[in-house]
Amino acid sequence: MNTKRTKIVDLLNSGKVGEKIVVKGWVRAFRSNRFIQLNDGSTIKNIQAVVDFESFDEELLRKVTTGAALSIAGILVESQGAGQAIEVKVDTLEVLGAAHPEDVQKTVMQPKKHSLEFLREQAHLRFRTNTFSAVFRIRHAVAFAIHKYFNDQGFFYLHTPIITGSDAEGAGEMFRVTNLDALNPPLNEDGTVNYKEDFFGKSVNLTVSGQLEAELAATALGQVYTFGPTFRAENSNTSRHLAEFWMIEPEVAFNDLTENMNLTEDFLKYICQYVLDNCADDLQFLNDRDATEQQQKPQNERNELALIDRLKFVINNDFKRLTYTEAIEVLLNSSHYKKKKFKYDVKWGIDLQSEHERYLVEKEFKCPVILSDYPKEIKAFYMRQNDDQKTVAAMDVLFPGIGEIVGGSQREERMEVLKAKCKDFDIDEKELWWYLDTRKFGTVPHAGFGLGFERMIMFVTGMTNIRDVIPFPRTPQNAEF
């Protein structure tokens, strides 16, 4: 007998009545001692397997319980019931791995509605639920779409280091990497730790961004992108921050800020279109899930559009582009501001708070927004100084329900200006000699941005907590699994 399994996705798409098949998966439900709902993760859909219980050992059927793993050999037949075109008439059934009902009862596998918090506590089992299998299949599809997009556009995928010796990346608190004895580290005469004796002969950290290295490659290969893990020890326990997340950072020689914005907008639209085209079943499930969630919110907090319509909206509408200075004007003129509804004050020079960004996106413009030309003091040292001497060629993309999803800029390509900026930001030029070197040998305008992968996944799945779009979230006080 042919024992090679056919995946459920293939059976449902192209299985023929009369075909003999083997299917393997996990039991989602077993009803009337007759109908097995089997799922193998290849699709959100189950296949129904029908057992003629009179011809099967009772002892064996008792082990067919929710969560158990089965191998079923049988024949594809037209389904009598509603909801599926074909089903499997079971010839032989083997329990590959049992799941005791008493144990299953305590888990997320028990078929009923569970809170996302409870699901997070069982991150090792939440893959077995429809919601999380859908999220993680889409997460895969988006990762693939990103590589495809850049490959099709002639970008080169660049692997930048995860352990970094530069602490000038300027994007937040870093995690130190060391193999020194924590109880008895070598000390300098002044009592500080002597990192010269550490593994790399210096103090090193986990990367907060691959951008500086990507710039080096972009000024030779032309256009590159990174896609790797990123670490920030920021103690912000929000629904949008992880200590370990994934970031995509394209960097393009000869691009200015406008071209950078065009690339970002095209790229984000492509991802949305890819998910619509390739993840229909999972997206429909999450769309309905999101609709139910929205129903439970107060009227004024509900999304006007359903998830699928939100993706279409992004694809079909131009992003609203305006400068930081214009955005401050908009905020100051808003009734929201006049009625003192913002918690944080608004004036030129502030770092916009999440409430300000969300107001612009969700209340004022009701579409994705690209803000540009921020005050130089609140942005990184490498961003290109504008002629007004006060602002830099920065851009942030703000998405409804998410806030900032992309941060980018045109980079400062002029050596003297860059050196002056290092001084202003108290960055030691000697530490960054390799970065400054690019400005010495054929320097060119160039630009790039960073997309937070998980924030994008939040947008396309409708999940509202970033912990629910990464398999094993790392957040303050939490590194279980």
Ligand code: ATP
């Ligand atoms: P935020 O203000 O939201 O903390 P940031 O300004 O620190 O973001 P950047 O340094 O510009 O962000 O990083 C680029 C992108 O990486 C952000 O637009 C966001 O999508 C994502 N990102 C940044 N920090 C985190 C984090 N802690 N967890 C998940 N994604 C993040």
Ligand code: MN
């Ligand atoms: Mn941050």
